[in-house]
Amino acid sequence: MSSVSRRAAAALLAALLLGVVVSGCGGASPMRIQITIHYSRYDPSRLTVPHGVPVTFVIINSDPIDHEWIVGDAALHQRHRTGTEPVHNARPTEITIPALTTRETTVTFDKPGVLQYICHLPKHEDYGMVGWLTVT
Amino acid sequence: MRRLTIVAATAVATLLLTAGPTFACGGLIGPNGAVNLLRTTTLAAYHDGVEHYVTAFQFAGGGGQFGSIVPLPGVPTKVEKGGDWTLQRLIRETDPPVPSLLFAAAGASRDSAQVILQVRIDALDITVLKGGGDEVGAWAKDHGFRLPPDAPEVLDFYANRSPIFLAAVFDADAARARRQSIGDGTPVHITIPTANPWVPLRILALGKTGGEKVEADVYLLNDRQPALLPDPNANGLKLQVSEPASAGLLKDLRSDKGMGWIPQHAWLSKVRIDGNASDLRFDLAIDASGRGQPSLRDAGLAPFGPMQPPAPWVGWVLLLAAVGVGLPVFGGAYLARLATRRMPPAGA
Numbered sequence: 026m027s028s029v030s031r032r033a034a035a036a037l038l039a040a041l042l043l044g045v046v047v048s049g050c051g052g053a054s055p056m057r058i059q060i061t062i063h064y065s066r067y068d069p070s071r072l073t074v075p076h077g078v079p080v081t082f083v084i085i086n087s088d089p090i091d092h093e094w095i096v097g098d099a100a101l102h103q104r105h106r107t108g109t110e111p112v113h114n115a116r117p118t119e120i121t122i123p124a125l126t127t128r129e130t131t132v133t134f135d136k137p138g139v140l141q142y143i144c145h146l147p148k149h150e151d152y153g154m155v156g157w158l159t160v161t
Numbered sequence: 162m163r164r165l166t167i168v169a170a171t172a173v174a175t176l177l178l179t180a181g182p183t184f185a186c187g188g189l190i191g192p193n194g195a196v197n198l199l200r201t202t203t204l205a206a207y208h209d210g211v212e213h214y215v216t217a218f219q220f221a222g223g224g225g226q227f228g229s230i231v232p233l234p235g236v237p238t239k240v241e242k243g244g245d246w247t248l249q250r251l252i253r254e255t256d257p258p259v260p261s262l263l264f265a266a267a268g269a270s271r272d273s274a275q276v277i278l279q280v281r282i283d284a285l286d287i288t289v290l291k292g293g294g295d296e297v298g299a300w301a302k303d304h305g306f307r308l309p310p311d312a313p314e315v316l317d318f319y320a321n322r323s324p325i326f327l328a329a330v331f332d333a334d335a336a337r338a339r340r341q342s343i344g345d346g347t348p349v350h351i352t353i354p355t356a357n358p359w360v361p362l363r364i365l366a367l368g369k370t371g372g373e374k375v376e377a378d379v380y381l382l383n384d385r386q387p388a389l390l391p392d393p394n395a396n397g398l399k400l401q402v403s404e405p406a407s408a409g410l411l412k413d414l415r416s417d418k419g420m421g422w423i424p425q426h427a428w429l430s431k432v433r434i435d436g437n438a439s440d441l442r443f444d445l446a447i448d449a450s451g452r453g454q455p456s457l458r459d460a461g462l463a464p465f466g467p468m469q470p471p472a473p474w475v476g477w478v479l480l481l482a483a484v485g486v487g488l489p490v491f492g493g494a495y496l497a498r499l500a501t502r503r504m505p506p507a508g509a
Contacts, residue, residue, distance in 0.1 A: 065310035089298025152310035
């Protein structure tokens, strides 16, 4: 085989391997979802996850101020709007992410539904720190 | 409604001067996360390449500490107590006295930002910081203050242009010990060598949301009629005064303590800000040189700073595109090459 054909074959093989890698994402490995907080916004602000499966959320706070990631239904958020806990770390669905740090939490949602994740620090929700999580 | 009044004056002597900086005041950030904007009176004057910035921080009562952060166009060489009545006299020139104030952060410990200068003036602890938005934000956090949610973006907005901030902490307990009453101001005179004049307006909206109003009066004093950007009669701004400063005003200002640098002639401008916080996403650039070319960058209207990294999905899109394009191209080339090799030469 000439050098040209060898290079072409190698390129083809590499392309095929890359295709396998791409299609393999989301396969058997545990589901991990990264959420980045920048300028007091969640990115992404809309997520969909299956119920009954552990999901690890990796939450990166790139801001120099503290934030929260509290996921739940409307009733839970209403409680937090008038809550007094300065820091959340006791429940996997309620996380405080200090400035310029990353936190991980693993949650298994037991039933389908539409939830929200919100930062309940003063004025943060009004500023737009709200995301929607659809559990299928 | 509280009105934040800023008196920013860029005064220049009779010499030909290039652009000189003026700037206004910052947003209050309290330990409880509340943002309190008090009336602020500020005079910024520019002469021989040096900015003279005089502002007064007013005692708002209560206990503990409160303060604000003020972006600066350069590194100050001196921070000292200001004149006794300069600010009042300047305001009286155009309006009934409207004292005002604003303030900044406090604290002490890990300093992620570089502390350039610290000084205590009466009940005020003033720290000049150099650092990026993250660093200054971390410094404020370490010093016990909770920045509002828009602070990360606003600090970057300024740090990308001038990474100098003044954090002024009002020690309310010390003020009471000094028998200061609510509304009493402590004038501060900041000397800043700089070449680019601009008045930070966006900082006035710090901590405000949506349709909350920002009201401020910005007084400018230049050696000649300045060119301003953006249009001082649009975007929530109104140029209310634009005229030669009276000899009486300049004489009075010059006679106050530490104010001997006030020039003999100057042009007085007053810009009123009255708009929604969400719309105030710019600063006021000033060209005091007479060339009539205020800087887009100084007004915060031109992009600057490092490019943002591409979003994570961009990499996947490029990868998929490479696979989608590369596969048929290289595959086709390879198959064509094989077919060519197997084909007998023409005429063989």
